[in-house]
Amino acid sequence: MPAGGRPTVRSRRLGTALRQYRHAAKLDQPQAAEIIASSQARVSRLESGHVTARVIEVRLLLDAYGVSDREVRSKLEELAKHSKKRGWWLEHAAHLRPDYLDHIALEDDATHIRDWQPVLVPGLLQTSAYAEAVTTEGPNRVSSERITQLVKIRESRQARIEEGGATYTAIVWEAVIAHPLVDVEVHREQLSAILEAGTRKNVTIQVLPFKAGLLAATTSAFSTFSFDSEPTVEAVTLENLRGASVLEDPEDLAAYANTYDLLRSSALAPEASARLIRSALRTIKEDTS
Template structure:
């Protein structure tokens, strides 16, 4: 069951899928409740993610909804089991915002992670020095001990990419590369790290150049997640002043999948992006000498 009755991203994903199949079968919640011999309230709470369905309930509902695809059924049963699994990030829950916990849970489950970042180096690429400089420059004071805690969390997040646990693609606006928000030395270290990380087989780094025009300012930073063998966007997180929000509606997912494809097609190819980053890195070194 979700902690303290609060839906987790896993239980929400499960509930949303079951609701989609129920509606496709043209059944209401009362009819679904009869299928699992429960009160209508339980079906409602399953679909909103406040409780996680048991495997037997999932099988019974999918039978009633006419969903017989073995892969789909196995996926939803596995999702139900995962919704009860305690993630490593919960050890840090006291120090993290609930929306950040949701983001980490999506990241941890994902097979494909795609990010657009027009302002900062993404957390999955940040060096400790860069992350600390950004945190200490935050207008909202962050206590030193919390910065240290956030660094531990970031290292754990980055381990998934380092170990090849997901295919990671990111698009950075050229301003992120060309206009340092931190000291020149830290920025140089960060650019060098991006070039090294970009050599990994599971990582793709692209730069959206200034020549792409207003496209870079059309949308704020977002992350898109896929959870199967195909890179179909199944969840999106948006960064905002108050934290982050999770989008799971079909129309929202389609819009952000299309936006990422547009950004990717307008960005420099990975090799050309690496060449641009190396050129900027050389310029910074020349200016410093």
């Protein structure tokens, strides 16, 4: 059973894929159960992610479903092998919401991560001072001890990007750059950090300008995740007051992929975005000198 007695992101992803391939092969759960010499109840729990499929079960099912693509088979076998693998974030499981753990797990597995943020600097780009400020001033009452823990967890999340483990693209609304929501010095340090991050080969940062109009209000902050060499969106997380929601339905994924493409095409190019951020930095320095 997945760690903690609840479906993990990995076991859910595997189960969703197996269900989709079964439907495509026009087989029902009792037929799938016969293939792996098990019960319909097990197939149901495999597809919901409540139990982890063994590699041999994945191979037998994919054979029966006519899935011959080596890359697909390899990816699903890897999910079966690692669905119960303990990630670094599980050390903090007792103190974090399950939906936040899911978000971190998606980041850790992803090959492509994309963020849209109309209000705050994305978490994967936040400095420690900025992260502490927004956590302290946020709507949820958090103890100083917990703030320190959350900031450290955010720093650990950033390691995947800093080490080049995933391709990362962030789009932020111009208001995030131009209108500080934190102390000016913290904001200035944060803008410098964004510029530095943008020089990494695996990082792209774009600013959606004010002239884009209502586009910035079409959706709240969200992140998309891809797990292959191609940046096909395979999971989306939405931020809300109490945490994050994970979307995996194909129609939802298509809608958010299209929305992100629209935001990206309306945003300034990376070079122009960097110029805008440098200009904001100069303005801050002039106002505080």
